Amino acid sequence: MKGMTQSQMSKSRITAYGEFTRVRMEMAFPLRWENSYVLQGEDGWTVVDPGPRSPENEAAWDGALNELGIRATDISSIVLTHHHPDHYGLSGWLQQRSEAQVWMSKAASEAAWRNWGSAQQESGTNGFVEASIALCRLHGMEPERLAQLPAHLEGFLPQVDPQPEISVIEPGLPIRFGGRLWHPIETGGHAEGHLSFYEEATGVILCGDAVLPRISPNISYSPGGDEHPLRSYLNGLRTLGALKVTRAFPGHRDPFENFPERTVQLLEHHEQRLARMEELLQGGPRSAYEICISLFGDSLGIHQLRFALSETIAHLVELEDRGRATRHGEREVRFGLK
Ligand SMILES: [Zn+2]
Ligand SMILES: [Zn+2]
Incomplete structure (x- = not known):
């Protein structure tokens, strides 16, 4: 960004949508950007999903707050939709500067602890990394790819350090922030305890x-997590699709405005994917990894490969739940047609 001042750089990150201000945070390919939202309320400012921690994003927040005329201490709450590093990552850092409360669901805070907290236990071993490797091995990942997993998974830890102190959002109870009353709607499948925040009066949703x-969105079969994530995700889409949403952030x-229609498209997408997987099983039992390579090719980097495999397992489990596939083997799992 030669020739650009810090303020010009941060300017390109900020977009105002009425009372909603979006600040974009950089993240890895293929998503590239994560959206944080800044909202003003009676008791101060709220930041929704501050983004993954990196030196660039810390500087971006300094620049953005400066440009918006907000001091860190004016931030009274940080609200998190879920525990993934690209949303949760900077919440501990921002909490230290602002002393704001960090809000998330109980299930999301437990998932955060399982994935990121266990690495900091005194044993020095990271249970989540070990369990992830065991899961990928069980579902047929090649040894060369398995060997790439520890560095890949440990690479997330600096993005979520330090861990925030969490205040739990009570399920089903409305929560007030940013001058509005929001209904938290918990849905699974992408991440345990994921919350969307819906304002009934205007039909706005932070999703x-x-x-x-x-x-x-990636469907995540993850160690220690939901064992039927696609089922949870599809149920969540039906719940969200029934809301009278006018604008989604x-x-x-x-x-975007076509939120109810988008939930229908996603439901259809997953039905098509299930049918395609069933076709791929016609030649005989195959591991989730083999199915994954047939669907997504063998040139994915380890980051995308892990997401693709996790999503493939989620679909195969759903086929099994629907009585359309069956599982063979214990030490190396293969799926076949029923
Ligand atoms: Zn996510
Ligand atoms: Zn995300």
Whole structure:
């Protein structure tokens, strides 16, 4: 960014949508950007999903707050849709500067602890990394790819350090922030305890990664987590699709208006994917990894490969739940047609 001042750089990150201000935070390919939202309320400012921690994003927040005329201590709450590093990451850092309360669901805070907290236990071993490797091995990942997993998974830890102190959002109870009354709606499948925040009076929703425009949110079969994540995700789409949403503010890409229609498209996408997987099983039992390579090719980097495999497992489990596939083997799992 030669020749640009800090303020010009941060300017390109800020977009105002009425009373909603979006600040974009940089993250890894293919998503590239995460959306944070800044809202003013009676008791101060709220930041929704501050983004993944990196020196660039810390500088970006300094620049953005400066430009918006907000002091860190004016921030009274940090609200998190879910525990993924691209949303949760900077919440501890921002809490230290602002002394704001950090709000998330109980299930999301437990998932955060399982994924990021266990690495900091005194044993020095990271249970989440070990369990992730075991899961990928069980589902047929090649040894060369398995060997890439520890560095890949440990690479997330600096993005979520320090961990915030969490205040739990009570399920079903409305929560007030940013001068509005929001209904938290918990849906699973993408991340345990994911919350969307819906304002009934206006039909506005802050939907995190539960529904995204143009991209299908990753369905995550993760160690120690939901064992039927696609089932949870599809149920969540039906719940969210029934709301009278007029405008959605997602965790990635731009705000959009066709939210109910988008939930229907995503439901259809997953039915098509299930049918395609069933076809791929016609030649005989195959591991989730083999199915994953057939669907997504073998040139994915380890980051995308892990997401693709996790999503493939989620679909195969759903086929099994629907009585359309069956599982063979214990030490190396394969799926076949029923
Ligand atoms: Zn996410
Ligand atoms: Zn995300």
